[in-house]
Amino acid sequence: MQNEQNNYMEQQNGKKLSESMPANKSHGGHELYDAHEVISGVMGVLDHYKMYEQHLQDQALKKILNRQSSFLTELYNIMVESLQTGEKPSKSTHIYHMEQSNNVMYGLETTQPKKPIQSVxxxxxxxxxxxxxxxxxxxxxxxxxxxxxxxNPVLRRVTADSVPNLIEMSFDVFLYQNKQGYYQVPQLADQEMTHMTEGFATAPTIPLN
Structure with a gap:
């Protein structure tokens, strides 16, 4: 009965419900432009990582680059499959795990002023x-x-699930930079920090009916 009603509605207004379409056609026009942009973005990171590889000196950074390249290559393939089929991909997305500790070095030390490089x-x-x-x-x-x-629910979920992984990748690179002294993290004075961290109070919860 529900399918008959849906078919009648489609015939009347010239529109289509996703459930009556092939999965590989269940994409909006705007979505396809966005999908191309984001998949191209993943490919762009992989291309740049490949170019960076020949210039790396530190083996620890090279290991991070190789781990992220491997993870992003798998993600790229999953996204391409999801885009082309519109269905659950043959491989599920994984969680990116860092291999270094979360300890951050706070404070500033004097360094030489930075400027753009002049040669490769x-x-x-x-x-x-x-x-x-x-x-x-x-x-x-x-x-x-x-x-x-x-x-498309599958492509949306694959894309959304990738955001926490990319955040973790960013933190992984940040931690490397922080430990090397490349990315220093200043702090506020104790009194100012206390003022900021205690600037909010919890609100009473509203029971759901």
Whole structure:
């Protein structure tokens, strides 16, 4: 009865319900542009990581780059499959796990002022790790924005589930930079920090009926 009603509604208004369409056609036009943009974004990070590889000196950073490249390659394949089939992919997305501790070094120390490099020979692990951080952070933002625009439930879920992983990747690169002294983290004075952290009070919960 419900299917008959849906078919009647489709015939009357010229529109289609997703349940009556092939899964690989269940995509909105705007969604397809967004999907191409975000998948191209994943591919762009992979391409850049491959270019960075030859300039790396620190084996610890190289290990992070290789682990993230492997993870993103698998994600790329899952997203391509989800886009083309509209169905649950043959492999599920995984959770990205860091191998280093979460300890952050706070405080500032005097360093030489930075300036743009003048030749390829000046490229350092500091430069590369900064580029890596910028790219995965940018991809995390793009994924979050794109997931909000997707109508296909499978592709939307794959994209949304990738956001926490990209956040974790960003933190992984940040921690490396922080431990090397490339990314210093200033703090407020104790009194100011207390003022900021205690600036809110909890609200009473509202019982659900």
């Amino acid at each position: 020979s000046e490229i350092s692990d500091e430069n590369i790790s900064g580029l890596m951080l910028g790219q995965v952070k940018g991809l995390a933002s793009l994924m979050a924005m794109t997931a909000l625009e997707m109508t």
